[in-house]
Each structure stands twice: as structure tokens, then as C-alpha cells.
Amino acid sequence: MLTTTGAIDPAAAGLGNYVEALVRKHDVEFNVVVTQMNGVDQPSESIHVLHVGKMRMKLCKGKATIAKEYYSSLMQLCGVRGGGNAAAQALFWQAKKEFSVVLAFESERDRNAAIMLARRFALDCNVSFKWFSKF
Numbered sequence: 001m002l003t004t005t006g007a008i009d010p011a012a013a014g015l016g017n018y019v020e021a022l023v024r025k026h027d028v029e030f031n032v033v034v035t036q037m038n039g040v041d042q043p044s045e046s047i048h049v050l051h052v053g054k055m056r057m058k059l060c061k062g063k064a065t066i067a068k069e070y071y072s073s074l075m076q077l078c079g080v081r082g083g084g085n086a087a088a089q090a091l092f093w094q095a096k097k098e099f100s101v102v103l104a105f106e107s108e109r110d111r112n113a114a115i116m117l118a119r120r121f122a123l124d125c126n127v128s129f130k131w132f133s134k135f
Contacts, residue, residue, distance in 0.1 A: 015109060019116045027053040028117055030110050036102035052117045069095040071122040079111060
């Protein structure tokens with residue numbers, strides 16, 4: 001069962017076409033900044049890479065892998081809403097019970113594309129879990 005608390009607008013600036021083009025790839029990379037890890041604010045503004053793949057998601061900094069998780073019913077992923085101008089560009093990802101991050105993307109379009117890709121790839125893996133489009 002797949003549910004959402006609000007729809008992501010695929011018509012926003014051609015997001016639907018952008019996601020359809022990205023779906024053809026096996027692994028899509030997004031540049032992100034980790035703003036929070038396990039509920040603790042992260043002062044670093046170093047660039048990380050979020051890989052959204054057909055089978056799993058992975059967060060890396062350089063060659064080091066921070067998190068790598070296959071899609072599962074325990075995974076949570078949602079866009080963050082709240083104070084500040086960058087809120088629409090942020091994403092909350094709980095890869096497993098003991099690991100969660102808030103990631104800031106370069107744009108709202110990239111954030112929404114990452115959510116839509118992960119949703120699509122998870123469904124292709126027959127993974128049913130609860131998605132939220134806002135946090």
C-alpha cells in the first residue's frame with residue numbers, strides 16, 4: 001500500500017519529463033549538503049552525493065559511503081517543510097531505525113525528482129511503504 005499526505009506537483013517546471021528521462025538511468029546522482037544527522041544539526045557545508053538507484057539509495061562523501069540501503073518497508077523519505085528559504089529544497093531520509101539525515105539539494109526540482117525516482121524504483125522492486133511528500 002502506498003500513501004502520501006500531499007501530492008508532489010509533477011507539472012512544476014517540467015518535472016514529470018525530467019523524472020522520466022532520469023528513470024532510464026540505473027543510478028542518478030544529486031549533490032546535497034547534510035544539514036542534520038540523527039537529529040543533530042551538522043555545521044559542515046561540504047558536498048555529499050546522494051545516489052538514487054534502481055535497487056537502493058546511497059549517500060557518499062568523496063569515496064566514503066555514509067549510508068547504503070536497499071528499498072524496504074522500513075525506509076522513510078519525505079520532503080521537509082518548515083522555516084527558511086531552503087526548506088523546499090530539503091529532504092528527510094530515514095534509511096534504517098538508527099540512521100536518519102536531512103539533506104539540502106541544489107534546487108526544489110532536484111529534491112522532488114529524487115523523491116519521485118525513489119518512489120518509482122521502490123515500486124519497481126515491489127516495495128510497499130508509506131511515503132510522505134512533506135515533513
